[in-house]
Amino acid sequence: MSTASTPASPQKKGGLSDIRKVFGGGQSSLRQFGILGSLIVIILIFQIWTDGLTLSPTNLINVVNQYSYILILSIGMVMVIIMGHIDLSVGSVAAFTGIVVAKAMAEWNMPWPLAILLGLAVGIAIGAWQGFWVAFVGVPAFIVTLAGMLVFRGGNQFIGQSTTTPVPQEFSFIGAGYLPELSVPLDFNVLTMLLGLAGAAWIVWNEIHLRRTQKKLGSEMAPVWVSVVKVVVLAGVILWAAWLFATGRPGTSFPISGIILVVLVIVYSFITNNTIFGRHIYAVGGNRLAATLSGVKDRRVDFFVMMNMSVLAALAGMIFVARSTASGPQDGNGWELDAIAAVFIGGAAVSGGIGTVIGSIVGGLVMAFLNNGLQLIGAGADVVQIIKGLVLLLAVAVDVWSKRQGGASIFGIWSNRRKARLESQGPTEPPAVAPTNVSNESSQPADLPR
Amino acid sequence: MSAQPILEMRSITKEFPGVKALSEVTLTVMPAEIHAICGENGAGKSTLMKVLSGVYPHGTYTGEIYFRGEEVQFKDIRASEAAGIAIIHQELALIPELSITENIFLGNEIAKRGRIDWAEAKIRALDLLARVGLEEDPDTQIKHLGVGKQQLVEIAKALAKDVKLLILDEPTAALNEDDSEHLLDLIRGLKGKGITSIMISHKLNEIEEIADEITIIRDGHTIETLDVKAGGVDEDRIIRGMVGRSLESRFPDRTPHIGDVFFEVKDWTIQHPQVPERLVAKGSSFNVRRGEIVGLAGLMGAGRTELAMSIFGRSYGNYLAGTIVKDGKEIVLKDVESAIEHGLAYVSEDRKQLGLNLLDTIKRSIVAAKLSKISKRGVVDDSQEFGIAEEYRKQLRIKTPSVDVGVSKLSGGNQQKVVLAKWMFTDPDLLILDEPTRGIDVGAKYEIYTIIQALAAQGKGVILISSELPELLGIADRIYTVFEGQITDNIPASEANPEALMRSMTSAKKKANA
Structure with a gap:
């Protein structure tokens, strides 16, 4: 990088901080940047290791099908964890919902759309039950959901008599279906490509909108080249992924479960970032007392966040049942741990208040590609588990360690070191403190030089 | 009574970053007396006691401490306890779920080769309880005792360590009149048995009643030491010492x-x-x-x-x-x-615990108490939020490069301005x-005063x-x-x-x- 040869100065804010802006340089996305980097590295390593198998259309479709329900769970889980709670019951709730829906269709001949509504209703009911104990009785969520884990696992096996219950063919499309082929004489899936184009267009529009707002408000703007690079890279990745999905085995394209996931990610990112409810989640998770003294009804937030988690667990359970075309007594075993791991790898804090939906999805993808890649190279389930466990420990340890160093992420430490090195090279220069380089994590207040 | 003081603290100076909490403070305490320390909140009384008891270890302050004729350099509380100094804090340090006996001997267990001799402990506990005048079964859990009795257990705990000098920080603050009276009697009784006490209290009538000598501390300086026995010391005299400073502009x-x-x-x-x-x-x-x-x-x-x-x-x-x-x-x-x-708006005294979410940015903190004002159907308008935050940044002169910065990065004074902005935004x-x-420097204080006056000027x-x-x-x-x-x-x-x-x-x- 060119900055290495030029002395650092307070005026120059280019280089690293701009590059970070390519990925949306806000405070919270700083942390995700490191995780996103890890994800890319993991994918590239396995891409080479498996001779290009990792990024083949068939494998990508496989990853989406196999992990969409864990990713859906991690959307709800990150909200629970931001609140400072935990939900251990999601796997059991998913299994319980699965058996109820399967039985409803198999034995009462309930039409599948109605069965999906029934499944969501089951999720709402279970969520209200758990939310009640957490929010209004004050039982720690760990205990409530540990109880839920036992109760609903038992409930699944009681209703299903510990055997599997098959579901009708039509139902399975939400878990194993694909975007349909249009009768157009093109040798790729047109709908998938249209979806990709829409995504790319949204990226472009979003960036233009962002720059316009920033200009109107007179806030600090990234240089134009940063925006261009950002848009080109993101849109390129989306279009390339769409192309891969569209050109897979005939009859396959972007999975329906993936579409459900994408919609949920968009909706929940919006909720957590742009709504009053979302703000209240962060407020209560960050400092419950201060939030209450600002008029936030913390118990209500507790209740709805716990409830929401169970609804998403019910949805994940239905997608899983649809994919495996039957509901079984061991469905969803250990999902809670995968979802929790995804959230923490994605940068959430154990003490609450920190975490994002996108971060958790990236964290979940790290787990997914790790799992998938290890399977592709023929590692056994034992080895996969060991490595997953170590990755979780490492990811959080690096995070904790970097917080203690006052850096926001591995990247933050790296850039701070660079800065220190640059400063020591140019002793006459005053210390450069670019605001975006300062970490968000140290709780020690400090005077900012102005 | 010998003329040799039991405790002498000579020119104690203790600095915190940016603040000189104690400046050349001197304290001389004679054996078997009750010595009161008076001063306004923040005058440095508690800091002085923390220096004495080793909470601030030797080396973090300057000056010398002589205890029973020898210079001492405590490196932690255990060291000062070993020398015979016990401090009883305002917030009681007892464990509610443990019994009286367990609490009395906590960290000081009567044990042989790691095995606790409970029979012996109970006998000793009964004896100590008798000395402090507390008639309770030593097996009673602390949580079943009232605050007054807990205070007595604290003293029993100190006596168990063979205390020579007892420091009591606001011992009667949480007690009712009867319990206070009992406690003061006990301290007098201990004095009769040769135990010296240093007592910090805001209740001047109590001090007047019980103390032999009073040292007054103001703004980190020793102002004077009054001899109560010599007469002429009343509440007015103490108050004059405590507040006697000119009001600067x-x-x-x-x-x-x-x-x-x-x-x-x-x-x-x-x-x-x-x-x-x-x-x-x-x-x-x-x-x-x-x-x-x-x-x-x-x-x-x-x-x-x-x-x-x-x-x-x-x-x-x-x-x-x-x-x-x-x-x-x-x-x-x-x-x-x-x-x-x-x-109504309430700006809490505890900025970090009750006032702010330290994980949040300035702009989000400012609008946090009235999100509905910038929202439509539950969706927050980001650009409005930014504009409002910018307005307050300029108006209150919050020193920050951007309102997107986390509030944890700001100095105390600027954090306080964010809190004020947050409540001004609710149109109270x-x-x-x-x-x-509290805890902000003089310059920022002046600015806060200006803001307060401007608010009043708006009616x-x-x-x-x-x-x-x-x-x-x-x-x-x-x-x-x-x-x-x-x-x-x-x-x-x-x-x-x-x-x-x-x-x-x-x-x-x-x-x-x-």
């Missing part, structure tokens, strides 16, 4: 424009949330006029914060009785949300400011809770004093002086005449 000029009474609290009575028999507010009545800055003076534990928070949507204690009248109408504030809706009619200048009412009497005298138009949950006086600031305020803050002799 640290406050911006202002001509108040005071309107009619618009906010009134009548017979406000509040129960302590855990200890129902304790009333933290007892029939308090006060009022605020438009454009008026009303001071609330009181020592720590007097119940100022509790009073303010209970009014602010019952966010503290259990409501027993009382009414709030605003603009001629009685209002009921059942929760914080309704308090905000009725135009009445702002309750609880120690708004808002301001209640200013402060432990600094000069601040109240410099800023407020009228001052209420609070003592033990009661409002004891109501003085126009122009007629008030520190001595009179301190008198009303330390006794309930005078009644409010609102």
Whole structure:
């Protein structure tokens, strides 16, 4: 990088901080940047290791099908964890919902759309039950959901008599279906490509909108080249992924479960970032007392966040049942741990208040590609588990360690070191403190030089 | 009595980053006497005791400590305990789930090769309990004892360590009169048995009654040591020592424009949330006029914060009785949300615990208490949020490169400005400011005062809770004093002086005449 040869100065804010802006340089996305980097590295390593198998259309479709329900769970889980709670019951709730829906269709001949509504209703009911104990009785969520884990696992096996219950063919499309082929004489899936184009267009529009707002408000703007690079890279990745999905085995394209996931990610990112409810989640998770003294009804937030988690667990359970075309007594075993791991790898804090939906999805993808890649190279389930466990420990340890160093992420430490090195090279220069380089994590207040 | 002092602290200086908490403080304590230390909140009393007991280890302060004729350099509390110094803190350090015996010998267990001899421990505990005059089964769990009895267990615990010098930090602050009396008797009894006590207390009548000598500390300096036995020392004499400082022109000029009474609290009575028999507010009545800055003076534990928070949507204690009248109408504030809706704002004394979410950015913090103002159907308008935050940044001169910066990065003064902005954004009619200048430097204080005065000039009412009497005298138009949950006086600031305020803050002799 060119900055290495030029002395650092307070005026120059280019280089690293701009590059970070390519990925949306806000405070919270700083942390995700490191995780996103890890994800890319993991994918590239396995891409080479498996001779290009990792990024083949068939494998990508496989990853989406196999992990969409864990990713859906991690959307709800990150909200629970931001609140400072935990939900251990999601796997059991998913299994319980699965058996109820399967039985409803198999034995009462309930039409599948109605069965999906029934499944969501089951999720709402279970969520209200758990939310009640957490929010209004004050039982720690760990205990409530540990109880839920036992109760609903038992409930699944009681209703299903510990055997599997098959579901009708039509139902399975939400878990194993694909975007349909249009009768157009093109040798790729047109709908998938249209979806990709829409995504790319949204990226472009979003960036233009962002720059316009920033200009109107007179806030600090990234240089134009940063925006261009950002848009080109993101849109390129989306279009390339769409192309891969569209050109897979005939009859396959972007999975329906993936579409459900994408919609949920968009909706929940919006909720957590742009709504009053979302703000209240962060407020209560960050400092419950201060939030209450600002008029936030913390118990209500507790209740709805716990409830929401169970609804998403019910949805994940239905997608899983649809994919495996039957509901079984061991469905969803250990999902809670995968979802929790995804959230923490994605940068959430154990003490609450920190975490994002996108971060958790990236964290979940790290787990997914790790799992998938290890399977592709023929590692056994034992080895996969060991490595997953170590990755979780490492990811959080690096995070904790970097917080203690006052850096926001591995990247933050790296850039701070660079800065220190640059400063020591140019002793006459005053210390450069670019605001975006300062970490968000140290709780020690400090005077900012102005 | 020998002329050799048991304790001598010579030119103790202790600095914290940016603040000199103690400056050349000297303290001489004679054996078997009760030595009181008096001073305003923040004068440095507790810091001095922490230096003495090794909480601040040797090397973090300058000066020498001589204990029983030898120089001592404590590296932690255990070292000072081993030498025979025990400190009993304001917040009791007992473990509620353990029994009296277990607590007395905690960290000092009677054991042979790691095995605790419970029979011996119980016998010793019974003996210690008899010495402090506490008739309880030593197997009783601490949580079943009242605060007064817990205090006695603390003293028994100190006696178990063969204490020579007992330090009591506000021992009677949480006690009722009977328990206080019993405790003071006990301290006198210990004196008879040769145990020296150092006592920090805000209750001057107690000090006058019990102390042999009084050392007064003000702004980190030793002012004087008064010999009570020699006579001529009364509460007025102590108060003069405590507050005797000139008021510098640290406050911006202002001509108040005071309107009619618009906010009134009548017979406000509040129960302590855990200890129902304790009333933290007892029939308090006060009022605020438009454009008026009303001071609330009181020592720590007097119940100022509790009073303010209970009014602010019952966010503290259990409501027993009382009414709030605003603009001629009685209002009921059942929760914080309704308090905000009725135009109340409460800026907490504890910025970090109760005022801010330190993980959040400046702009998000500023709008946090009234998101509905910039939202449509539950969706927050980001660009409006940014614009509002920018406005407050300029108006209150919050020093930051951007409102997207996390509040944890700001200095105390700037954090406080963010909190003020947050509450100004709710368009309050009445702002309750609880120690708004605590822990911030002089320059920032001046700016905060300017903001407070500007708010009053807009016709808002301001209640200013402060432990600094000069601040109240410099800023407020009228001052209420609070003592033990009661409002004891109501003085126009122009007629008030520190001595009179301190008198009303330390006794309930005078009644409010609102």
